[in-house]
Amino acid sequence: MQLKLYTCDVLYSGMGTPRNNGAIVVSEELIVATGTPDELKQMYPQAVFAGHHRVIAPEPANAHTHLDLSAMPYTEKPYTEWIGEVIAFSRTGKRNLESALQGLTQTARKVGDIVTEENVMEALLQHESAQGIAYWEVIGVNPEHADPIFQATVERLRRWRKLERPGGMKVGLSPHTPHTVSGKLLKMLCEFADAEGFPMQIHVAEHPSELEFHTSGTGDLARAVEGWSGQKTTDILGHANGPTIVEHLHLLGVLKTRPTLIHVVNVHESDIRLIAEAGCPVVTCPRSNQALDCGVFNWPAFAQHGVEIGMGTDSTGSGKTLNILDEIQFASTLYGEEVPLRSLVRAAVKGNYRVLGLNVPFLRRGEPVSNLQFWSF
Numbered sequence: 001m002q003l004k005l006y007t008c009d010v011l012y013s014g015m016g017t018p019r020n021n022g023a024i025v026v027s028e029e030l031i032v033a034t035g036t037p038d039e040l041k042q043m044y045p046q047a048v049f050a051g052h053h054r055v056i057a058p059e060p061a062n063a064h065t066h067l068d069l070s071a072m073p074y075t076e077k078p079y080t081e082w083i084g085e086v087i088a089f090s091r092t093g094k095r096n097l098e099s100a101l102q103g104l105t106q107t108a109r110k111v112g113d114i115v116t117e118e119n120v121m122e123a124l125l126q127h128e129s130a131q132g133i134a135y136w137e138v139i140g141v142n143p144e145h146a147d148p149i150f151q152a153t154v155e156r157l158r159r160w161r162k163l164e165r166p167g168g169m170k171v172g173l174s175p176h177t178p179h180t181v182s183g184k185l186l187k188m189l190c191e192f193a194d195a196e197g198f199p200m201q202i203h204v205a206e207h208p209s210e211l212e213f214h215t216s217g218t219g220d221l222a223r224a225v226e227g228w229s230g231q232k233t234t235d236i237l238g239h240a241n242g243p244t245i246v247e248h249l250h251l252l253g254v255l256k257t258r259p260t261l262i263h264v265v266n267v268h269e270s271d272i273r274l275i276a277e278a279g280c281p282v283v284t285c286p287r288s289n290q291a292l293d294c295g296v297f298n299w300p301a302f303a304q305h306g307v308e309i310g311m312g313t314d315s316t317g318s319g320k321t322l323n324i325l326d327e328i329q330f331a332s333t334l335y336g337e338e339v340p341l342r343s344l345v346r347a348a349v350k351g352n353y354r355v356l357g358l359n360v361p362f363l364r365r366g367e368p369v370s371n372l373q374f375w376s377f
């Protein structure tokens, strides 16, 4: 039996923390051992050196994307202006099933996707190889419309749940953001999803203008939302301006339903503490944050508070590609020494699998070789 030895900069077995300077010995079909190159060379002198890789780990996942925007050209613009581009793009009719299926071929097999069309939801739930969660996006700023929107959402989610297949994608819910979903509707949706076990993602504190919207009711975003909806920020929120976005979620009782929070760039230390206490995982999309002039996710602070961090590409419109390895490479350059590659690898595997409700395959003696992937970037 021919044994092969591979070495790598980072090895992640799916257990504990990833290690630097790792190695793995495999037979044709099974993993034989993991360790350091020296240890394994000594234990398996007959193993033939078969190559060095940047990372050896289980398959990475993409925890947050918008596959139906896969035909949207990459656009660098401040958040509020960029949203205008998305609305204009959606009017072209190209935000559709074809784009979503095209996007699916360009991203990880395990994916968290925000869905806006019924036929996309049905196609993802019936897809043969995709895994993860398809989150139905809900928008509704006017609290007077909360009840009918809530009823329609409940009906849809229960209907789609019947289409779930073993090993396939699951139905989730994405109340879009705390500034595009009234406080009243947000609370109803999150309590329902929590009670019936639908996983959630909410975009939170992506751009500085969102924080202004909440705390003072001023700024570009507040003006834009009031312009298209006719709703004052205080009507949407259901209380006076003042609390931060995360405090708003806490006051509504949303945090305790443990949604996954996407972006969380414009937050204070006290917000991070609230998120950590509630046990909500977060997902960061560093390339998108840069394209939309949002600022930089405070990875070290979230890690220090013990928050589970995942990573996503967002759409091609703001993330450029749907390849999670491109996101890791960008993050590695962005954070440098502050966030070691080991942490980025853990986020793309352990963090993302947790968000998507999947079990991480282990790289250990006796497990199939198919559990491991070589990551190159």
Ligand SMILES: [Zn+2]
Pocket (backbone or CB within 6 Å): 064, 065, 066, 114, 203, 262, 314, 315
């Ligand atoms: Zn997004």
